[in-house]
Amino acid sequence: MQHPSELPAHLRGQPFTVAQARTAGLSRRRTRAQDLVSPCFGVRAAATTPDSLLARVHSLTALTGAVVSHLSAAVLWGFPLPKALENLAVIHLTTPPGKRAVRHKNVVGHEQALELEEIVAGVRVNCTSPLRTWFDLAGILSLGDLVIAGDFLLRRRNPLTTIEALDAFLAGKRGRPGYRRAISARRLMRPNTDSPKETELRLLLVRQGLPEPGVNVPIFDETGGWIEDPDLSYEQEKVAIQYDGAHHADPAQRRSDIFRDESARDAGWRVVVLTQGDLTPFAQGKEPLAVTRVRAALTARGWTPVSGPQPRRRRSGRAAGHTSEAKDHTPARPHPPDANGR
Structure with missing residues (x-):
């Protein structure tokens, strides 16, 4: 069986149009050889090219x-x-x-x-x-x-x-x-979030009539030492909310979480730990467990509902003026998605 001729150097390793192939002297038969695929009309690429989004859009933009x-x-x-x-x-x-x-x-x-x-x-x-x-x-x-x-x-x-x-x-x-x-x-929208679930949970609580929590506001002990930045929190009532995703099931992460939460409790905070199951009502018309648990924590700390829209909570000057060494607040200049591995 005769193997297809080698492609010109400038066409290897990337999609190319049929027009580019003809300019390079390739025959119509060569562009239809089995070592090439057509990700879209008028474009050829090596058959070994992975079918990823980046490869597909590369092929299309090369043509259009x-x-x-x-x-x-x-x-x-x-x-x-x-x-x-x-x-x-x-x-x-x-x-x-x-x-x-x-x-x-x-x-x-x-x-x-x-x-x-x-x-x-x-x-x-x-x-x-x-x-x-x-x-x-x-x-x-x-x-x-x-x-x-x-x-x-x-x-x-x-x-x-x-x-x-x-x-x-x-x-x-x-x-x-x-x-x-x-x-x-x-x-x-609020800045300084760490995950989409933080936003989803915050919107859920506010939609259900609870006051808006702070986002990643640091907690300090009596000496001013940093304890943690809970995902969401109510500083006035000292209620901290943590959303634990799948990675929190890792034993090492779990030990870290327990130490984190116990330190906050020792400083007088009530910690509510939630998972994905708490965000979804277990039956139609039922309140998500996350709302029930956060409301109970707030009520136990003296919060009472008020009629009308809930005002947005303000950070205290102390909390707003501190940063944690474990957190990076420096904005980064965006990079093209294909240059950073996306």
Whole structure:
């Protein structure tokens, strides 16, 4: 059996268009050889190329010159998305006005103007910036999911933007499609979160009529020594809330959690530990156990419900002025998603 001829050096290890192959002198038969696959019409790639999102969008953008956007850009940047949207087969691509939207199988083409700062050039693909990606999600996600994605932008470690940059960006989008939904989400967003579940839990508590908790506000002992930064907390009532995800089942992590919580209790705090099961009602019409337990903890500490909207709790000057050595509050400059392994 005759093996296909070796590809020219500049076509190896990356997708290339049929037009590029012809320019390089390859025959039609060579472009149809078994060592090549066609990830999309008009594009060829090595058959060993993994079928990942990055490989697929690389192939498509090589053909169209479009910018990866919307849900596809959100996946590349690592945005938390609803499970139903995490592994969609379709790719979202954006082209500028006047250039027809991309039309391909399993492609959603968008035609919209993008500012230069809204495009991040990566080694393999160009995609919309984190801010522009989040704004585009306003037309796709529910309000709660948009808030979760927004908190991810402002997360405590390696945030993708700042509050100031977000507000300046939104000021320039007034009147654009998605603006009202984005502004509604902005009012509910809070910086310095560590996980999407923190946001989900915070929104659940407020929606059920409880006061808004602080996010990762540090707890100190009587000498001013740092104890922990609970996921959520009510400083006035000294109620700390911890959400334990799957990784907390690790024995070493569990021992650390127990020491963490006992130290907080020794300092006079009541600690409520919640898991995923506490966020979901066990029957239709029933209150999630997380709300019941947090309300009970607050009531035991003297809190009483008041009629009307609950005011947002303020951090004390002491808490706002301290940082923990274990926490990094320094914003990081965003990197293209394909340059940081996304």
